[in-house]
Amino acid sequence: MSVLIISPSGNFYGSEQVLFDYLTDSVLPSSVAINERGLFLKYLRAAGTPHELSGFDPYKLRRFYWRLIRHLALGKYHTVYWNEAGHINYVILLSKLFPGKRFIVHVRIIEDTKTQRWFLKPGSNVRFISVSDYIRQNLPFPSILLYDPFNFEGKEIPPLHFSGPLRIGVIGRLTFTKGIETFTELFSMIERKGLGSMFNFIFYGEVSEDVKESDWLNKNSTYSFVAFAGFQKDRNVIYNSIDCVMHLSKQEALGRIFLEALDAGKPLIGMNAAGIGEVGNMLAMRDLLMEDGKGNDFFEKILEKLIYVHQNREGLYSMVKDAKNKAKEIFSLSDYTATIDKIISG
Incomplete structure (x- = not known):
């Protein structure tokens, strides 16, 4: 050989x-x-x-x-x-x-x-x-x-959960390099605007040492619309419990999480940067991507995307299905x- x-x-x-x-x-x-x-x-x-x-x-x-x-x-x-x-x-x-x-x-x-x-x-x-x-x-x-x-499963995409709070999955190791510091201000804004009943954020993943040593968990675990589920090996358990995925990393090399979400029939809200932006643009899913920014305007844009997904779950179902079919070829x-x-x- x-x-x-x-x-x-x-x-x-x-x-x-x-x-x-x-x-x-x-x-x-x-x-x-x-x-x-x-x-x-x-x-x-x-x-x-x-x-x-x-x-x-x-x-x-x-x-x-x-x-x-x-x-x-x-x-x-x-x-x-x-x-x-x-x-x-x-x-x-x-x-x-x-x-x-x-x-x-x-x-x-x-x-x-x-x-x-x-x-x-x-x-x-x-x-x-x-x-x-x-x-x-x-x-x-x-x-x-x-x-x-990416090995897409052959099963049919299940219908999205059309009623109740929007269940948002944040999947992956909890570390600051994945953009989780953004959630602190986002959750504060949701609370101030009285919109907590519209959303359920569920974090799936181990907590990194840098996060453990900070006060991030203490700040964000008090909200009624935030839950920490820890590491979950079975992806089906995760995706059957959520309506969409949020991934705010600006440095993701390829964006495999995007493909996992599509395979499960879930839209992804993310940054129009690095691999996430690359995949989203290739698959005509750019409407749920955000440009990088700072200050109140940036968090308002994130909230707008969340409200959009909350109100258009049925319409997004066919968009996700089309994107998955295209991704199978690429x-x-x-x-x-x-x-x-x-x-x-x-």
Whole structure:
């Protein structure tokens, strides 16, 4: 086998789930090295893919890469592909040591586009793949734009909940980088205007350390229209309990949460920025996106979107259905697999 695929994280979050889908769909033979301290290696072994699987200890990373250097020197691999940019330093080193080999890096988060992450310019034998145009524009090197696939379920979208308070799901880890500080002022405005009976905000996700150490939870847990449900593994439980999703991050690389919401038949209110804005504009769902802003006017705009969804739930049902059908074509697994196969095989 001349292709080696490396999964630096080894967890089973977004990037590993995408790699899992690719490896179970692709027939291109490859060796796959996975951080053995996560769940990913276990899941792949259970799936019985045709690929050669092995684990490495992240606490002995130098040993793993010394072994890889020997394998490259002996001609075992011609191409190395990383499904995320967590091992940037080693990518640069290998590209300099082996100018005749091909190295491919999938860049998935905005932090990995920062110039300070790249202490040296990688060799010309390194190719980059960006998961969104937002990433591509921020990456200091040319890259191929390739949207991650999304496995849409075949079930029919259920009708929206047309009566009672609008149930708004805020899904994901509670951290300030996801824009949750915005809710403090928003909730205060809803309370002042006496609109609390119109909405139920439900937060699903673990609370990060930076939020725990602040007074954010104390400030926002006293409102009658706000609830904290904690981490919920079953997505169906979440989406069956809400009418729409609110996601106010301005730095989301791709906006997978947008696709999850569409799959469940729920509209998403978010920022017209980064990956969320990119997906919303591609799928003609821009009416529920907001431009960034400050002060009272910005929070008034958020409230306007909430009231709009509250009053137009029935009309939004068909819009969401159309967007989901369009997304199935754009985020196709078979197209993604064929493209990655072509890039890797050269």
